[in-house]
Amino acid sequence: xxxxxxxxxxxxxxxxxxxxxxxxxxxxxxxxxxxxxxxxxxxxxxxxxxxxxxxxxxxxxxxxxxxxxxxxxxxxxxxxxxxxxxxxxxxxxxxxxxxxxxxxxxxxxxxxxxxxxxxxxxxxxxxxxxxxxxxxxxxxxxxxxxxxxxxxxxxxxxxxxxxxxxxxxxxxxxxxxxxxxxxxxxxxxxxxxxxxxxxxxxxxxxxxxxxxxxxxxxxxxxxxxxxxxxxxxxxxxxxxxxxxxxxxxxxxxxxxxxxxxxxxxxxxxxxxxxxxxxxxxxxxxxxxxxxxxxxxxxxxxxxxxxxxxxxxxxxxxxxxxxxxxxxxxxxxxxxxxxxxxxxxxxxxxx
Ligand code: KG4
Ligand code: ZN
Numbered sequence: 001x002x003x004x005x006x007x008x009x010x011x012x013x014x015x016x017x018x019x020x021x022x023x024x025x026x027x028x029x030x031x032x033x034x035x036x037x038x039x040x041x042x043x044x045x046x047x048x049x050x051x052x053x054x055x056x057x058x059x060x061x062x063x064x065x066x067x068x069x070x071x072x073x074x075x076x077x078x079x080x081x082x083x084x085x086x087x088x089x090x091x092x093x094x095x096x097x098x099x100x101x102x103x104x105x106x107x108x109x110x111x112x113x114x115x116x117x118x119x120x121x122x123x124x125x126x127x128x129x130x131x132x133x134x135x136x137x138x139x140x141x142x143x144x145x146x147x148x149x150x151x152x153x154x155x156x157x158x159x160x161x162x163x164x165x166x167x168x169x170x171x172x173x174x175x176x177x178x179x180x181x182x183x184x185x186x187x188x189x190x191x192x193x194x195x196x197x198x199x200x201x202x203x204x205x206x207x208x209x210x211x212x213x214x215x216x217x218x219x220x221x222x223x224x225x226x227x228x229x230x231x232x233x234x235x236x237x238x239x240x241x242x243x244x245x246x247x248x249x250x251x252x253x254x255x256x257x258x259x260x261x262x263x264x265x266x267x268x269x270x271x272x273x274x275x276x277x278x279x280x281x282x283x284x285x286x287x288x289x290x291x292x293x294x295x296x297x298x299x300x301x302x303x304x305x306x307x308x309x310x311x312x313x314x315x316x317x318x319x320x321x322x323x324x325x326x327x328x329x330x331x332x333x334x335x336x337x338x339x340x341x342x343x344x345x346x347x348x349x350x
Contacts, residue, residue, distance in 0.1 A: 008124035008339035012094070015124075015333055021093035024081070024117075025326030026074070028110035029102025029130050030156065031061045032319070033073040037085035037092070038326030041139045045084035046323040047077050048316075056196050060186065067105030074113050081322075089121050096329030099127040099340075100350025101157060107346035115342055126329035127340040129350055131158055132167070134286040136328035137321075141313040148280050149311075152271045152299070155287030156182035156197070159227050159267075161274045164284075167331040173274045174225025177218075181263055182289045184229035188236050188259045192252050202256045203292055209253030211261035213239055218266075225270045232262055264295045268302050275308045284311040290318035 002010075015021055019040035027034040031051040037044040051069050055061045082088060097114035100107060111127075118125035135151045151162040151170070159176040179187070182199055189198025194205065215235045218228035236259050243250045271283055285299060296312050303310035317324060329337075 004119055004122070005339060005341055007122055012124045012333060012337075012339050015093055016336065019330070022085070022087055022091055023094045023096050023126075023326040023329050024078070024089075024092045025096040025128075025322040025329060026110040026114045027098045027130075027133065027320055027322040027325045028070040028074065028106050029098045029100070030106060030320060031055055031066050032321070033070045033077055034320060034322035035074070035077045035081040036322035036326050037081055037087060038323055038330065040330055041143045041327050043140060043323045044087070045081045046321055047081045047084065048321050049073050049077055052197060059190060059196050061103070063103045063105055066103060067109055070106055070109035074109060078113075078117075089117075092121070092123060094124045094126060094329065094333065095121075096126045096128050096325050098130045098133060098325050099344060100347030101130055102346075102348060104346055104348040107348065111344060111346045115344060119342060124339040125344065126332055126337060127344050128325045128328045128332070131160065132170075133324040133328045134318075135162065135164060135170070135284065136167075136331060137286055137313045137317040137324040138284040138311050139327050139331065140317055140323060142284075142311050145282075145284070145311065148278075149282040149284050150271065150274050150278065150280050151284045151286055152267060152290075153286045154181045154267060154289035154295070156180060156186065156289075158287065159229070161225055161271055163274070163278050163280060166335070167328075168335050168337075173278070174227065174270050176227040176229055178228055178230035179233060181227070181229050181267065182287070184233045184263060185289065187233050188256070191237050191240055192255060194252070194256075199289060199292060202260055203294065205253050205256035206260040206294065207253075209251060209255070209257030211258045212254050213258035215239070215258055215262045217262065225274055227266060227270065229263070232259070260292070260294055264292065264298050267295060268298045271299065272302050272306055272308075275306065281308040282311065283308055285313065286318065288319045291315035
């Protein structure tokens with residue numbers, strides 16, 4: 001009798017040259033439970049259930065609470081995603097799931113559910129790296145996009161400048177040595193008394209402010225394309241505490257704007273430098289911080305001035321969703337990816 005893995009390999013091989021089949025995809029790495037049906041680079045349905053309201057009163061994501069809520073939601077969201085796509089499980093050809101990086105317990109919910117479903121329906125399972133998923137969001141909004149391109153991935157857990165040579169060959173040109181940029185936005189917001197998640201709150205506050213506080217840049221004059229957002233966060237904390245201790249009045253909007261200006265500035269400067277160094281003239285934005293209007297504007301402007309194309313996925317595809325996981329799986333299948341075995345485990349630090 002053929003094993004599940006043998007059947008999966010045969011089924012995947014039959015899909016490699018096709019783009020007309022449905023993938024059912026799951027994403028549960030942080031505080032969004034997301035299920036999607038995709039076909040090639042198209043979204044057929046995309047259901048995202050955010051737990052933001054649940055975690056807000058704690059000022060950040062509580063991992064245990066996140067996992068429990070994923071477990072409560074995932075089954076009904078799967079039905080919702082299939083219904084919204086007007087398909088049944090019998091119409092699905094492959095299952096895709098984020099297996100890392102992220103919160104262990106949260107990832108395990110998606111991985112266990114996807115494994116059980118794939119095995120039960122005798123479907124091949126594709127294990128997707130969350131970061132590759134974010135990059136793949138650009139294939140949805142720019143269906144004709146082909147590597148090579150530079151990806152600026154800015155999220156709550158990661159900050160990378162990647163040279164995407166093919167979808168399975170991504171070179172890291174720069175990364176953060178400490179906090180991710182989204183994490184820095186969240187911490188800056190907390191210091192300013194703004195709720196979680198901090199990114200959109202800082203953006204909102206910054207609209208009424210001016211960048212009057214000069215915050216330092218790490219590795220100034222250094223040739224590296226790496227980032228240090230912990231230094232920026234500490235400088236912000238020191239600035240705010242200093243003013244409070246001296247009893248000075250200050251505008252939250254001005255501090256937020258100063259922080260955002262510096263965070264966006266370093267992302268854009270390093271990305272433009274990556275374009276110069278590689279000669280690759282297309283930049284794709286990805287990750288939750290990619291929803292930031294100031295970043296989108298500054299990157300587009302720099303592209304216009306320095307002659308590179310900037311791809312901006314809609315904001316809903318920058319933050320966590322399962323459609324990007326489905327499309328990443330489709331690209332991986334085309335490139336010959338092997339099916340995941342039933343021993344697939346979550347990998348929080350992938
Ligand atoms: O990609 P994502 O949804 O989850 C991770 O993989 O981390 O990113 C979430 C991060 C959070 O830190 C959030 O504050 C940030 O993205 N974010 C923003 C904006 N919207 C979300 N940061 C700046 N400006 C925004 N508009
Ligand atoms: Zn993410």
